[in-house]
Amino acid sequence: MRIVNATLTAPPPAPGSEQHVALDFANSDLALTAGRLDLLATPADATRWLVDRGLAPEGAEVYEYCTGRLRELRSRLRVLLAARVDGAVPPAEAVDALNAALTATSAAALLRWDEPDGPYRAPAHPADQVAVHAMAVIAADAAELLTGPDAARLAACTASPCIRFLVRTHAARHWCSTRCGDRVRAARAYARRSKAEAAS
Numbered sequence: 001m002r003i004v005n006a007t008l009t010a011p012p013p014a015p016g017s018e019q020h021v022a023l024d025f026a027n028s029d030l031a032l033t034a035g036r037l038d039l040l041a042t043p044a045d046a047t048r049w050l051v052d053r054g055l056a057p058e059g060a061e062v063y064e065y066c067t068g069r070l071r072e073l074r075s076r077l078r079v080l081l082a083a084r085v086d087g088a089v090p091p092a093e094a095v096d097a098l099n100a101a102l103t104a105t106s107a108a109a110l111l112r113w114d115e116p117d118g119p120y121r122a123p124a125h126p127a128d129q130v131a132v133h134a135m136a137v138i139a140a141d142a143a144e145l146l147t148g149p150d151a152a153r154l155a156a157c158t159a160s161p162c163i164r165f166l167v168r169t170h171a172a173r174h175w176c177s178t179r180c181g182d183r184v185r186a187a188r189a190y191a192r193r194s195k196a197e198a199a200s
């Protein structure tokens with residue numbers, strides 16, 4: 001179920017998001033203590049997300065169909081990142097989906113020929129181009145993230161209910177944000193207090 005709640009705010013970008021738009025993209029599906037937040041919930045949300053990251057030109061419009069494809073790619077990407085973190089082999093469908101996005105060409109303008117313009121070239125489906133281009137860039141970065149030097153430091157935030165991924169800045173880093181770290185520390189302190197009270 002997709003819950004959209006405007007009062008929920010995303011924590012600051014997880015470590016590694018600046019270097020890897022694919023990580024930022026995977027983390028656009030958020031589980032906060034107050035509920036679920038999907039930064040690609042609507043075409044307007046998806047458009048804003050892409051424009052903010054320079055993946056779509058200002059004034060671009062991503063349609064419902066393309067928004068669904070973006071969310072689909074995101075869920076496949078999350079499977080791939082989780083597999084990398086767990087040292088597991090992901091389902092072939094997830095790899096195939098990434099490769100399909102990686103190799104989809106948005107540059108091949110078709111030949112048109114009509115009166116009175118004569119021959120000219122135009123994109124096949126102009127409305128799809130924005131999302132196809134963005135997905136190709138995200139997929140290329142994801143492939144780089146999964147195979148490059150940062151892959152070994154890829155981690156999943158361990159602060160429940162958070163589901164974000166991060167690139168660890170140091171070995172002991174287990175949380176994507178101070179917000180998540182503080183929550184875990186508070187929970188531990190509470191557990192210690194409760195145990196102490198139960199023992200007394």
Ligand SMILES: [Zn+2]
Nearest residue numbers: 157162176180
């Ligand atoms: Zn987190």
